[in-house]
Amino acid sequence: xxxxxxxxxxxxxxxxxxxxxxxxxxxxxxxxxxxxxxxxxxxxxxxxxxxxxxxxxxxxxxxxxxxxxxxxxxxxxxxxxxxxxxxxxxxxxxxxxxxxxxxxxxxxxxxxxxxxxxxxxxxxxxxxxxxxxxxxxxxxxxxxxxxxxxxxxxxxxxxxxxxxxxxxxxxxxxxxxxxxxxxxxxxxxxxxxxxxxxxxxxxxxxxxxxxxxxxxxxxxxxxxxxxxxxxxxxxxxxxxxxxxxxxxxxxxxxxxxxxxxxxxxxxxxxxxxxxxxxxxxxxxxxxxxxxxxxxxxxxxxxxxxxxxxxxxxxxxxxxxxxxxxxxxxxxxxxxxxxxxxxxxxxxxxxxxxxxxxxxxxxxxxxxxxxxxxxxxxxxxxxxxxxxxxxxxxxxxxxxxxxxxxxxxxxxxxxxxxxxxxxxxxxxxxx
Ligand code: PLP
Numbered sequence: 107x108x109x110x111x112x113x114x115x116x117x118x119x120x121x122x123x124x125x126x127x128x129x130x131x132x133x134x135x136x137x138x139x140x141x142x143x144x145x146x147x148x149x150x151x152x153x154x155x156x157x158x159x160x161x162x163x164x165x166x167x168x169x170x171x172x173x174x175x176x177x178x179x180x181x182x183x184x185x186x187x188x189x190x191x192x193x194x195x196x197x198x199x200x201x202x203x204x205x206x207x208x209x210x211x212x213x214x215x216x217x218x219x220x221x222x223x224x225x226x227x228x229x230x231x232x233x234x235x236x237x238x239x240x241x242x243x244x245x246x247x248x249x250x251x252x253x254x255x256x257x258x259x260x261x262x263x264x265x266x267x268x269x270x271x272x273x274x275x276x277x278x279x280x281x282x283x284x285x286x287x288x289x290x291x292x293x294x295x296x297x298x299x300x301x302x303x304x305x306x307x308x309x310x311x312x313x314x315x316x317x318x319x320x321x322x323x324x325x326x327x328x329x330x331x332x333x334x335x336x337x338x339x340x341x342x343x344x345x346x347x348x349x350x351x352x353x354x355x356x357x358x359x360x361x362x363x364x365x366x367x368x369x370x371x372x373x374x375x376x377x378x379x380x381x382x383x384x385x386x387x388x389x390x391x392x393x394x395x396x397x398x399x400x401x402x403x404x405x406x407x408x409x410x411x412x413x414x415x416x417x418x419x420x421x422x423x424x425x426x427x428x429x430x431x432x433x434x435x436x437x438x439x440x441x442x443x444x445x446x447x448x449x450x451x452x453x454x455x456x457x458x459x460x461x462x463x464x465x466x467x468x469x470x471x472x473x474x475x476x477x478x479x480x481x482x483x484x485x486x487x488x489x490x491x492x493x494x495x496x497x498x499x500x501x502x503x504x505x506x507x508x509x510x511x512x513x514x515x516x517x518x519x520x521x522x523x524x525x526x527x528x529x530x531x532x533x534x535x536x
Pocket of ligand 1: 167221222223224225227250251252253312316317345346347348372373382
């Protein structure tokens, strides 16, 4: 594969941008390659500056559930731009977006827009701490909630790939208020509450952990979290930045039947523009400025272009529930295809899938906890990634990420992917 232009750009980028990238996983470091630079994308395909095309299973890490540059989503955007790119005072489309989110999530009475998932979780914690007048929070090892100080403790995603349990620059004084528990282990949560009686403001969690591959909550785990937070007077914060509008239109709360106190959103609600949001019960949300004392603001929050695109994305999903069935069907096809290959090649690998979310782990199953995930053979994953890239398939450039499907992926894409997966796995397990 020719990637001369990408290589040149990377050299140039490294002079001006730390590591040449604006988000660490994009550097392809953990798979031992230089990054490809993208020129354009459409549907399930992404095209690099050297003219190579790939079936894309990154899909911008989740926002593009309808594929790249979906005509219905981008339609009319020029007209919106012509009316101005940001006003600094309210616009009607912000109300449309808030209504869509509130209607989709029964636990959300009110919602505040921000610019990223990181801002959503960071602001949700501030609100939870203020509401409960408590300092401590509980999070889970391997769950990633963005890069704010309190949450960058034993996080997943890039922080896991780069082996940074807690980043330098995060003060001890902040970390001491973050208690880390084990995903799918209620005993660890009970102990944390016992050891910190009356001090825990909130438990924040990913209802399907999507930043250490895909780890599915065991029966009773979410119910256990809901019960213990109620008993202990702490808030339950469901980080649905990935699962919201992806696992189903009503997110993980619809699928697992629970109501969080605060829910965090991102990705799909912005359709690829920079957006996040957090919402919850009225009595909690009314603590936010300007009606309450908890300050949180944003120059570009509720940006009209982002709201326009996001509303289009959500309306498409709301009016076409078949999209979810289609994506789940493809995920099952991949799961079954991979399981057949794993059996045939007799290799130590396994697939975790729930609805349309899935991941191939390079470790013997089952994978239920962070420790299970850490058994993965990342060297073999690198070989797999490189083989797939050469075959024109862009997989997540790290083992600890889910595969992102969209409604734009076709049966042919899936069939071709499985054929190439078999070849790449053969090579990786050589
Ligand atoms: N929460 C979850 C579950 C995420 O997956 C991410 C990002 O991948 C974030 C929060 C942070 O979102 P952002 O990257 O938009 O800041």
